[in-house]
Amino acid sequence: MLLDKKLKNETPAPSWAYLRLPPFPQVALQLLQMANNENVQLHQLSNLISSDPAFASEVLTIANSLLYAPRFPASSVLQAIAVLGANNLQGLCLTVGVRAYMGKTLQQPAMRAIWRHNLACALIADQLASVGFMDRDIAYTSGVMHDIGRLALAVIRPTEYSLLLVTHSGPPANILETERKIFGWDHCEAGRQLIIDWKLPSEFEAIVSEHHAPRQKDSSWSMADLINVSCRMADTTGFPAFPGCEATPFPDLLEELPARERRLFHTEIEPLAQEIARKIDAVESV
Numbered sequence: 001m002l003l004d005k006k007l008k009n010e011t012p013a014p015s016w017a018y019l020r021l022p023p024f025p026q027v028a029l030q031l032l033q034m035a036n037n038e039n040v041q042l043h044q045l046s047n048l049i050s051s052d053p054a055f056a057s058e059v060l061t062i063a064n065s066l067l068y069a070p071r072f073p074a075s076s077v078l079q080a081i082a083v084l085g086a087n088n089l090q091g092l093c094l095t096v097g098v099r100a101y102m103g104k105t106l107q108q109p110a111m112r113a114i115w116r117h118n119l120a121c122a123l124i125a126d127q128l129a130s131v132g133f134m135d136r137d138i139a140y141t142s143g144v145m146h147d148i149g150r151l152a153l154a155v156i157r158p159t160e161y162s163l164l165l166v167t168h169s170g171p172p173a174n175i176l177e178t179e180r181k182i183f184g185w186d187h188c189e190a191g192r193q194l195i196i197d198w199k200l201p202s203e204f205e206a207i208v209s210e211h212h213a214p215r216q217k218d219s220s221w222s223m224a225d226l227i228n229v230s231c232r233m234a235d236t237t238g239f240p241a242f243p244g245c246e247a248t249p250f251p252d253l254l255e256e257l258p259a260r261e262r263r264l265f266h267t268e269i270e271p272l273a274q275e276i277a278r279k280i281d282a283v284e285s286v
């Protein structure tokens with residue numbers, strides 16, 4: 001394989017502690033760390049977001065975009081929170097945060113595909129949560145974060161990771177072994193390490209590190225299951241993390257849903273795919 005040949009003489013990956021990974025936007029991290037604190041006041045959220053003017057202006061732009069389509073555009077962060085609600089705002093801020101974290105790498109098609117895959121997973125997770133009894137905000141947030149480990153690998157060795165993404169083919173979980181061989185970590189382990197480094201709530205740890213693990217069919221439906229299915233639905237609706245990804249057929253994915261979700265969720269792939277594409281365009285056009 002071209003990639004194996006190219007990497008034959010590479011030295012092994014350094015230990016995690018020595019990697020120089022760029023910091024995630026502080027504002028988005030602090031918002032995520034507040035995720036479990038119900039006593040946070042709206043003005044505290046607004047003050048936190050406004051403390052970073054560039055971040056705040058991007059939050060406002062997306063809040064006023066077609067993604068949320070408010071009847072009256074918000075002109076301040078506080079107004080945006082009032083219109084969208086504190087919960088939606090957290091997901092929105094994370095979207096802004098991940099986009100800022102990816103920065104210039106978004107210009108590479110392989111990295112752009114990962115960004116779209118994460119966003120598609122988040123939008124699907126949000127819908128699946130809303131037809132069940134799951135927390136929509138945690139579902140959306142977990143969706144945006146679930147493949148964050150891929151960004152770490154892309155930062156560690158950008159050329160090699162892009163090359164792996166464009167040359168690899170097979171089911172989504174098959175890429176993990178090749179990642180371990182080349183980088184020393186797969187993207188699930190790297191993602192888990194980032195969650196720990198960034199001191200994010202531990203509930204994200206299992207979701208990020210186990211999203212490709214085979215599902216226990218007889219266990220109860222959890223947030224990790226919801227993300228596991230949403231990730232594969234993102235592949236199936238036209239937003240795979242890498243072009244050679246073998247997507248699971250939509251009817252098989254529906255079979256995996258609990259009865260209530262299956263009854264209330266989309267039964268046809270086309271309307272869902274169109275809706276996700278439209279929302280992703282709305283975020284990308286701003």
Ligand SMILES: [Fe+2]
Pocket residue numbers: 146147187211212231
């Ligand atoms: Fe993944």
Ligand SMILES: [Fe+2]
Pocket residue numbers: 117121146147231232241
């Ligand atoms: Fe994924």
